[in-house]
Amino acid sequence: MKFVTTGIENLDNALMNGIPSGYTVLLSGSPGSGIELFAKQFSSAHLPEEDTIYITTTERTDDVINTMGEFGWKTDIRIINIGEEFYRKFLEKEIQISRYREKGIPAEEILRPYKFRIEKELDILTLLTFNISELRPPFRIVIDSLDFFFGIEENSKVLSTLRMIKSHTQYQRGVALFTLVTTLYPSIVQSGVEEIVDIIFTMENIRTQTGFEKIFTIKKFRNHPEKVGVFRYDFTPKGISISKIASMK
Amino acid sequence: MDNVRERVPTGIEALDNILNGGVPKGNTVLITGSAGTGKTTLSIEFLVHGAMAGEKGLYISVTEASEKLLENLINYDFFSKEMIQKGIIFIDIPEIYEKLGMNKLQFTLDDINILIQNIVKIVKEFNVKRVVIDSITSICYRLQTEEKIMEFILRLSKALSELGCTTFLVSELLPSAKGYSQYGVEEAVSDGIILLGNLERKGDLLRTLRVVKMRGTSHSRATYVLDITSIGILLVPLLKGGGEMYL
Amino acid sequence: MNIDELKKRLKEYNEPLSLGINTSLSAYIDTIKLLMDEFTSGKNIHLIYISATIPSRSISSILEIYGIDEKKVFYVDCISHLMMNVAESKENTVYVESPTMLENIMLKTQYILNKNVKDVAVVVVDSINSLAIHNDMKILSEFLHLFVTFLRSRNSYMVILSIKEQATQEIMSIINFVSDETLEVD
Ligand SMILES: Nc1ncnc2c1ncn2[C@@H]1O[C@H](COP(=O)(O)OP(=O)(O)OP(=O)(O)O)[C@@H](O)[C@H]1O
Ligand SMILES: [Mg+2]
Numbered sequence: 001m002k003f004v005t006t007g008i009e010n011l012d013n014a015l016m017n018g019i020p021s022g023y024t025v026l027l028s029g030s031p032g033s034g035i036e037l038f039a040k041q042f043s044s045a046h047l048p049e050e051d052t053i054y055i056t057t058t059e060r061t062d063d064v065i066n067t068m069g070e071f072g073w074k075t076d077i078r079i080i081n082i083g084e085e086f087y088r089k090f091l092e093k094e095i096q097i098s099r100y101r102e103k104g105i106p107a108e109e110i111l112r113p114y115k116f117r118i119e120k121e122l123d124i125l126t127l128l129t130f131n132i133s134e135l136r137p138p139f140r141i142v143i144d145s146l147d148f149f150f151g152i153e154e155n156s157k158v159l160s161t162l163r164m165i166k167s168h169t170q171y172q173r174g175v176a177l178f179t180l181v182t183t184l185y186p187s188i189v190q191s192g193v194e195e196i197v198d199i200i201f202t203m204e205n206i207r208t209q210t211g212f213e214k215i216f217t218i219k220k221f222r223n224h225p226e227k228v229g230v231f232r233y234d235f236t237p238k239g240i241s242i243s244k245i246a247s248m249k
Numbered sequence: 250m251d252n253v254r255e256r257v258p259t260g261i262e263a264l265d266n267i268l269n270g271g272v273p274k275g276n277t278v279l280i281t282g283s284a285g286t287g288k289t290t291l292s293i294e295f296l297v298h299g300a301m302a303g304e305k306g307l308y309i310s311v312t313e314a315s316e317k318l319l320e321n322l323i324n325y326d327f328f329s330k331e332m333i334q335k336g337i338i339f340i341d342i343p344e345i346y347e348k349l350g351m352n353k354l355q356f357t358l359d360d361i362n363i364l365i366q367n368i369v370k371i372v373k374e375f376n377v378k379r380v381v382i383d384s385i386t387s388i389c390y391r392l393q394t395e396e397k398i399m400e401f402i403l404r405l406s407k408a409l410s411e412l413g414c415t416t417f418l419v420s421e422l423l424p425s426a427k428g429y430s431q432y433g434v435e436e437a438v439s440d441g442i443i444l445l446g447n448l449e450r451k452g453d454l455l456r457t458l459r460v461v462k463m464r465g466t467s468h469s470r471a472t473y474v475l476d477i478t479s480i481g482i483l484l485v486p487l488l489k490g491g492g493e494m495y496l
Numbered sequence: 497m498n499i500d501e502l503k504k505r506l507k508e509y510n511e512p513l514s515l516g517i518n519t520s521l522s523a524y525i526d527t528i529k530l531l532m533d534e535f536t537s538g539k540n541i542h543l544i545y546i547s548a549t550i551p552s553r554s555i556s557s558i559l560e561i562y563g564i565d566e567k568k569v570f571y572v573d574c575i576s577h578l579m580m581n582v583a584e585s586k587e588n589t590v591y592v593e594s595p596t597m598l599e600n601i602m603l604k605t606q607y608i609l610n611k612n613v614k615d616v617a618v619v620v621v622d623s624i625n626s627l628a629i630h631n632d633m634k635i636l637s638e639f640l641h642l643f644v645t646f647l648r649s650r651n652s653y654m655v656i657l658s659i660k661e662q663a664t665q666e667i668m669s670i671i672n673f674v675s676d677e678t679l680e681v682d
Pocket of ligand 2: 288289290383
């Protein structure tokens with residue numbers, strides 16, 4: 001079995017070689033825990049031959065590139081900004097609707113020669129699967145984050161899309177990483193996603209009496225329960241680093 | 250008995266005779282009947298004759314895409330499809346709903362107001378004199394409560410009437426319906442009811458028409474047999490043979 | 497009277513009326529031929545032929561044999577459907593599904609009148625006996641009465657054919673009721 005690097009040496013070691021090709025990973029964490037930074041570090045750690053797409057739903061494309069630049073990471077990845085497109089269309093529509101409700105539909109709109117003008121709703125999930133199905137191995141997919149999709153589509157539809165991505169990844173021997181903010185969703189959603197993926201990481205920034213304790217957990221590793229473990233993580237100028245928890249040894 | 254209200258001829262000769270000259274101007278008339286009885290055909294012909302007389306028509310399509318409707322429309326001997334498209338404004342209501350953000354299954358009172366305002370705006374801007382809504386039943390479905398249906402029809406017909414518009418509301422009757430409309434409210438608030446139906450007589454199926462009510466005029470309440478032809482709808486009185494059965 | 501006398505009689509009419517012609521079977525074809533000839537030779541007269549006895553195609557071929565111009569003839573055929581005998585539709589023919597759909601006979605006649613006939617038309621009903629086979633007398637007499645009234649309002653004639661051998665007392669009294677004049681032809 002081939003492995004790919006996570007971009008964090010100690011994590012690769014803890015996983016005993018990194019992430020096996022064909023695997024799908026869930027990274028969940030509380031807001032502010034750094035999961036989106038992990039996602040960027042992970043995407044830029046790809047090998048030259050790995051076709052890598054970074055699907056962002058919350059940030060501007062420039063911000064993704066800039067952040068990666070600040071840490072000195074490679075930015076030779078394709079960024080697909082689903083969020084931006086969605087909100088642009090969505091907002092445009094909302095603004096127009098409120099204008100029409102206020103002032104009435106203009107006459108020239110009514111007279112425009114008829115064809116079925118109702119634009120097909122922008123189908124975000126189809127857009128997502130389309131982009132992914134185009135990928136040929138080896139590839140690396142990062143989706144930051146799933147929250148956006150659960151926010152606008154039915155849970156069951158999102159889950160079945162994820163299942164498709166997972167099987168494409170598995171069959172084509174790529175790797176995929178999804179981020180998901182914990183505590184936002186009912187546990188069925190959370191456990192639905194956890195059930196699909198092969199590996200689960202969590203990042204938690206826990207408040208303690210002395211300050212913050214940042215805990216990185218390998219919560220699940222399909223067929224390798226021995227790889228499960230708890231670590232400390234930190235932010236350095238080069239990105240996220242992982243270390244063993246001394247006291248627990 | 251007849252007062253002197255101005256008439257709007259439907260252009261269907263026999264129907265105008267039944268109505269003693271036509272529909273009293275400004276009336277809102279329910280064109281009601283079960284599936285395939287000719288409601289759309291009758292309503293379009295009403296608009297076509299208006300267009301021929303230089304009266305702008307507005308057809309608001311709720312159930313069927315107007316593009317398809319135009320494709321299937323009879324080729325009238327007396328008026329070309331090009332002229333029809335010139336003289337009648339065709340609007341698909343899903344488009345209006347979409348533009349006005351009315352995508353909820355149930356409309357709010359605010360939605361109703363805005364919908365009426367928009368219809369009235371079009372009528373004013375294009376100086377429309379004849380309006381058809383096909384069908385009102387589908388709109389009622391989104392209004393849900395009797396109060397809202399009543400509110401909608403009454404306010405719309407008042408507004409259109411004040412603008413000198415004569416309106417046909419197409420109503421779809423399910424076999425389960427008891428009176429002349431699906432929710433019962435539609436028939437009560439309209440000024441007129443024209444009932445289209447099928448009648449079986451000893452194995453023959455006949456299309457029928459009856460004017461059930463028409464405020465502002467006296468009229469025959471007899472049942473007529475109807476034929477849809479390229480020269481328009483034709484009517485003859487139903488013979489009283491007995492043995493018939495309304496379907 | 498005989499055919500020649502009928503011919504002379506027909507020439508005397510100059511305003512719309514309704515006529516009953518009770519003809520013997522032997523004079524039936526000649527009567528049809530005469531009616532066609534007489535009424536289509538006039539300048540602005542059209543003939544609408546309601547065929548309930550023999551299919552319109554057969555009538556048409558009779559005319560062809562005798563060289564009578566069919567240009568101004570229209571058919572409302574209400575027997576071919578029943579006999580499952582409808583060939584390709586002809587431009588001058590409208591079909592009614594069955595001779596029991598009397599209203600549709602009127603509707604189709606009205607259609608032809610409105611669409612094609614500017615002036616006067618003669619409507620020939622062939623025959624009352626055939627219609628009587630398919631309809632009860634009450635509805636038939638109501639139909640003919642309504643039909644005649646309608647045609648009169650359109651300035652048009654109606655000729656009701658009857659075949660003597662099949663004519664009952666009841667049929668004759670309907671003819672007498674709706675016609676201005678009834679002629680006996682042998
Ligand atoms: N172009 C046409 N040529 C001939 N007959 C037609 C034509 N269009 C419609 N018809 C006839 O008219 C009938 C009634 O059509 P119409 O659409 O007016 O009925 P409707 O009551 O509006 O039906 P629905 O309940 O389906 O809306 C059709 O079933 C068909 O027999
Ligand atoms: Mg319809």
